[in-house]
Every structure is written in C-alpha cells, then in structure tokens.
Amino acid sequence: MKIVIATPLYPPEVGGPAYYAFNLEQALVAQGVKVRVISYRFERKLPPGLRHILFFLRSLTVVPGSDGIIVLDTFSVGLPAGLAALIFRTPIIVRVGGDFLWEQYVARRQEATTLSSFYLAPRFFTIKEKIIFKLTKIFLHWATVIVFSTKWQADIWQQPYNISPAKIKYIENFYGHKKNTSPRPYPQDFILVWAGRDIFLKNLTLLQEAFALAQVEQPALKLQIVTNVRQAELFQVLDKASALILPSLSDISPNIVLEGLMFNLPMIVTKEMGLKDRLQDTVLYIDSLDISDIKEKILLLASRAGYEQGAKAAANFSFTHSYEAIAEEFINLFSKL
Structure with a gap:
C-alpha cells in the first residue's frame, strides 16, 4: 500500500500536526506501508492563494500512483492536496483536528465565542471567512472519509457542512503510556x-x-x-x-x-x-x-x-491509544474503500 500524508507542519517545525504526521508516518512504515509526506516549505511565507496553488502543483508530483491520501487539515493543505487527489481519483481521508474558520473568526473579533455555539447563530463573516467556509464545505464533499477524533466535533460540524453520516469515522488522538506510575504527592511549592x-x-x-x-x-x-x-x-x-x-x-x-x-x-x-x-x-x-x-x-x-x-x-486514568493502533485504523479504512 502507498499512502501520501499531506500536513501543514512537519518536524523540525513544532506543533500538533507536525508530531502527528511524523509519528503516523513511522507507524505506517513499520506496518509495511510506503509513505510520502508533503508539507509546506517555502510556500509558508507566501500569501494565501499563491501558497495554495504552489502546494497543489507539488501535490501533483506525489499523488499519482498512491492508494490514498491522508490530509491533516481541511483548508491550508486540504484544499490543494485534495484537488490533486480528486484529479487522479485517489481516495481522500481527511482528519479534522481543529476548526480553522472558528479560530479565524474569534481571533479577528476578539470575541469569546465557543465552538459549540459558533454555528448556531448567524455570523458576520468577512469575504475571506466566507471563502474559507465555502471551500471547506467543497473539500469535505470531495473527501471519501472524514475522520474526527471526537464525536463532539462531528456533531458540531455535521449540519453546517452538510456532511453525510456515512462519511464520518472516528480515530481517537494519541494517548501515551504513563511517565509516572503513582499519584503525585502534594507539592511544597504549587x-x-x-x-x-x-x-x-x-x-x-x-x-x-x-x-x-x-x-x-x-x-x-x-x-x-x-x-x-x-x-x-x-x-x-x-x-x-x-x-x-x-x-x-x-x-x-x-x-x-x-x-x-x-x-x-x-x-x-x-x-x-x-x-x-x-x-x-x-x-x-x-x-x-x-x-x-x-x-x-x-x-x-x-x-x-x-x-x-x-x-x-x-x-x-489508564487508557492508551498508540500510533501503531492509529496507523492500523487508517489502513483498515483504506482497505474498505
């Protein structure tokens, strides 16, 4: 099996998507999957639009011949990489890890709006935010499978983005093994x-x-x-x-x-x-x-x-969920497409 991972961040960059992409790549390779990772490089410094076009052109060089693509966001790399996958009829699994539109809106307005309430009332979007919403909705329509890490977010997104329940799957986040085995003692300095x-x-x-x-x-x-x-x-x-x-x-x-x-x-x-x-x-x-x-x-x-x-x-709290298990869940999703 040949899989492409499209991610906005990859080590040495720091951040959740970078660590997730790297560890997922390693776990997939360990299970015999051939993996190519595509992430932003010089394009990161370019304005939106031009950045997306260049990432789309780069995606065209890695998507052909792959059995599927895992996209780790819905807009910055999701849209250009998804379009490349659509052209080559490559199955797209998008992992939704955040809400770019909500983050943009809250940052712009400096408004204490929770995610659970965000889509329940009319919002005064800028042209840019309207474009983000529309293009995200289009990309989710292209996706073969939409993976959420929590049912909470899936329930929030399903109606505003018109997501078919048949597309929704769940893969929980990484839960690592304990570094300590016993409860921490009450500290002298809190x-x-x-x-x-x-x-x-x-x-x-x-x-x-x-x-x-x-x-x-x-x-x-x-x-x-x-x-x-x-x-x-x-x-x-x-x-x-x-x-x-x-x-x-x-x-x-x-x-x-x-x-x-x-x-x-x-x-x-x-x-x-x-x-x-x-x-x-x-x-x-x-x-x-x-x-x-x-x-x-x-x-x-x-x-x-x-x-x-x-x-x-x-x-x-003893629940664990390894990257090996996460990789197996992605492989199982692709095997059923």
Whole structure:
C-alpha cells in the first residue's frame, strides 16, 4: 500500500500536526506501508492563494500512483492536496483536528465565542471567512472519509457542512503510556502550568486575571506560562509542574491534556472540550467564560484535599491509544474503500 500524508507542519517545525504526521508516518512504515509526506516549505511565507496553488502543483508530483491520501487539515493543505487527489481519483481521508474558520473568526473579533455555539447563530463573516467556509464545505464533499477524533466535533460540524453520516469515522488522538506510575504527592511549592499558543481562543488573559484573584487568598501560588517550545522541553516542564490548566474557550482534543495525563498531572480544563466522554471525572472542569469559576477551581486544586483527589484521578486514568493502533485504523479504512 502507498499512502501520501499531506500536513501543514512537519518536524523540525513544532506543533500538533507536525508530531502527528511524523509519528503516523513511522507507524505506517513499520506496518509495511510506503509513505510520502508533503508539507509546506517555502510556500509558508507566501500569501494565501499563491501558497495554495504552489502546494497543489507539488501535490501533483506525489499523488499519482498512491492508494490514498491522508490530509491533516481541511483548508491550508486540504484544499490543494485534495484537488490533486480528486484529479487522479485517489481516495481522500481527511482528519479534522481543529476548526480553522472558528479560530479565524474569534481571533479577528476578539470575541469569546465557543465552538459549540459558533454555528448556531448567524455570523458576520468577512469575504475571506466566507471563502474559507465555502471551500471547506467543497473539500469535505470531495473527501471519501472524514475522520474526527471526537464525536463532539462531528456533531458540531455535521449540519453546517452538510456532511453525510456515512462519511464520518472516528480515530481517537494519541494517548501515551504513563511517565509516572503513582499519584503525585502534594507539592511544597504549587506551580500551575499553562502551555500552548498565545492566541485569543486560549483565554490566557482571563486566566491571568483569575490567577491574580486566587493569589490574593494564596500568595504563594505560581503560574508558569509556556509557549513555542519543542515537545522534549515541554515534557521537562510537565515533569516539574504541580498541575496543568487549559481554560480555552473551546478545545477539541488537546494534546497538552493528554501529555499532562502521561505525567499524572492534576488538571483544570474547559468544559467546552471534545474529550469529556473519555476523561469523565479525571479532571476538574471550568466554565472558561466565568472568572470566578476559574479562580475557585485553582484554589480547590491548590488545597491539599483537592490536589490529592486530582492526583489520584490522573494516576488512575489508564487508557492508551498508540500510533501503531492509529496507523492500523487508517489502513483498515483504506482497505474498505
């Protein structure tokens, strides 16, 4: 079997798509699949449109002769690589890992709109955003299979993008093995870590305001903000952290939460998330729009009783989902086409 992986990022670039593409490639190769990866290079610096055209031309050189293509986004590489696959009648499996339109809209308007509410009301889109929505809808129509990591996002997308239920499949994100085997002890110095991209939807400003309120009651609390680091550096931070917080407006299948669980970190996460069915009561949930709720959950987790309960819950979470299993699931999807 010959598979092409189209991804916006690939090592040495950092980010979820880069790590996912690399590890999926390795797992597919280990199972005897011939894999070619195509990702943005010099095109990244070009304006949209021209960037897409050049990536489409590059895709035309790798898609012919392949048994299928796995596309790791719906717009930046999805559209040009999908068009190349359509021309050569190559099966397209698109893995939906985020929502580019929602991210663009929230960033532009600086508006606290959750993903679950985004498509339920009329929005004042710019011409660019209207184009993104229309072209994403067209690309999803081209796709042979649409893979979601959570049912939560699939339910949000199905109606606005007019997705046939027959096209929808689920492959969960990577859940790694534990780095630690026992619950973390209550720390002498409480260090709460936030890690991610400093963009509006990650809600960092409200977190800092809520943390300042918590510090009024417990001045010794510390907040560590981590951005733009490689995974190895992030793991060093998580190993030394006391707890993790993710107060995003919404998050679909956040890698940082799954990585935190590998280190048995007690966590506070947004209730607007696609992993609730899997995590259940493993973490503390917050209303990411409510500064008081964020503050109170920080104080709860910083207390001995709250921390020990959270540490035990994190240590008891035992689900794993390897890249080998993920590769097998993609192979099985292609074998049925």
